[in-house]
Amino acid sequence: MEVRQGPVKPVEEGEIITDENVYDRPDETMGFFPSQIVADLVVSAILLAIVVALSYLVPAPLTEPMDLSTDTYVPRPEWFFMFYDQMLMFFPGFAFIPFGGIVIPTLVVIVFFAVPWLDNEPGHSSVKRPFMGVIAFLVILTVIINMLLAIIRILNFPGGSP
Amino acid sequence: MIARIRAWALGVGQAAADWMEVRTGVVSMLEHFLYEPVPKRGMWLYTLGSATLFLIVLQFLTGILLLFYYVPTTDEAWNSIYYIMTEAYFGLLIRGIHFWSANVLIVVVGLHMLRTFFSGAYKAPRELNWVVGVVLILLVTVLAFTGYALRWDAEGFWAWEVGIKIGSYTPFVGSYVATFLLGGDTVGPATLSRVFAIHVWLLPALLAPLIGIHLYLLRKHGEFGSEFEYTKRLAELRERKQIEEYALYEEGDESPRE
Numbered sequence A: 001m002e003v004r005q006g007p008v009k010p011v012e013e014g015e016i017i018t019d020e021n022v023y024d025r026p027d028e029t030m031g032f033f034p035s036q037i038v039a040d041l042v043v044s045a046i047l048l049a050i051v052v053a054l055s056y057l058v059p060a061p062l063t064e065p066m067d068l069s070t071d072t073y074v075p076r077p078e079w080f081f082m083f084y085d086q087m088l089m090f091f092p093g094f095a096f097i098p099f100g101g102i103v104i105p106t107l108v109v110i111v112f113f114a115v116p117w118l119d120n121e122p123g124h125s126s127v128k129r130p131f132m133g134v135i136a137f138l139v140i141l142t143v144i145i146n147m148l149l150a151i152i153r154i155l156n157f158p159g160g161s162p
Numbered sequence B: 001m002i003a004r005i006r007a008w009a010l011g012v013g014q015a016a017a018d019w020m021e022v023r024t025g026v027v028s029m030l031e032h033f034l035y036e037p038v039p040k041r042g043m044w045l046y047t048l049g050s051a052t053l054f055l056i057v058l059q060f061l062t063g064i065l066l067l068f069y070y071v072p073t074t075d076e077a078w079n080s081i082y083y084i085m086t087e088a089y090f091g092l093l094i095r096g097i098h099f100w101s102a103n104v105l106i107v108v109v110g111l112h113m114l115r116t117f118f119s120g121a122y123k124a125p126r127e128l129n130w131v132v133g134v135v136l137i138l139l140v141t142v143l144a145f146t147g148y149a150l151r152w153d154a155e156g157f158w159a160w161e162v163g164i165k166i167g168s169y170t171p172f173v174g175s176y177v178a179t180f181l182l183g184g185d186t187v188g189p190a191t192l193s194r195v196f197a198i199h200v201w202l203l204p205a206l207l208a209p210l211i212g213i214h215l216y217l218l219r220k221h222g223e224f225g226s227e228f229e230y231t232k233r234l235a236e237l238r239e240r241k242q243i244e245e246y247a248l249y250e251e252g253d254e255s256p257r258e
Helices: A032-057 A079-089 A097-118 A130-155 B002-024 B026-034 B043-067 B077-086 B091-118 B127-150 B154-167 B174-182 B189-221 B227-251
Strands: A029-031 B037-039
Touching (some): A029 A032, A032 B091, A079 B127, B037 B043, B174 B189
């Protein structure tokens, strides 16, 4: 069967590697089928097994029915919103909430969109892009620290567990 | 005998494939998708993308099954979920898979984004695929947020209420967006209908074509795992440049460049 050559450019006889064509094709390639598909199926099967096991071991939560008459309930955010929830703690009061809750997250999202155009450093390796690497590290660190602070705060809720 | 059966089966299979190919072009389309060469060394890293797709498909499938029992009204929403978890066949499993695969999806999609970032896979010509990926992450986050509210239990509802309140502080449009999402000034039956419509219809309708575009752009430009996929070629490039520089140096035309 004829193997289609896709975005990975075929080997050329006597090819001279230059800055322009060095990323045309990787050192080694393999067919998407079966090698990559097998790897994909293995990972998907593992994830499915984990999800099914969790479904029985830790059933999806369902607290008491919503009661509009109560005004003392303190909701806890899902774990993936914890860093955002914690960030609001740094901007207390009506004057600052728009800044911490809307303006900063919007700026972060805009920066995310603009990443390909902000990164002018040559090469693809993160070692060769120290500026972007440091920025990414700081973002990840901020998210992790905020999440940990949120977990500590939630543990101190009345009868709270994260 | 076995050889004859095998030959007959192969013949029938070939004839069926030819028949389908002539009428639909499906065989050449499959060849096009399946036999494309892809980078070899980062094979396991690339599974993050397919794992994301798998979990989204799982979300769609379990979501459809939950719709058979879920009732999006303020009186029945909580009861219907309780029924799913206690009475419906495999209800606990289906809702569990929906809930936990959403959580795992957030982790996997985050890892997928980090892998793309640290390997510089967003660089030209793949910028637009990065942009589509960021939109997809935002949609997944909003899906998780709206799904939280559909439970109509105390935890999900009040968390959602807090989220809407924060959103209402958005300059200029905040109050309009909050009123639209609440379906009025306060929480009521319209609120749940709108959250339901957004979670079940609007967001999946946006998500599906964007996933298609993401995959199309991936196939168009090819997978870029990491620079270690190009180690030999980069080494060859460095070596060739060094040889050229020394040649220039020996000729005395110019001193070696740094």
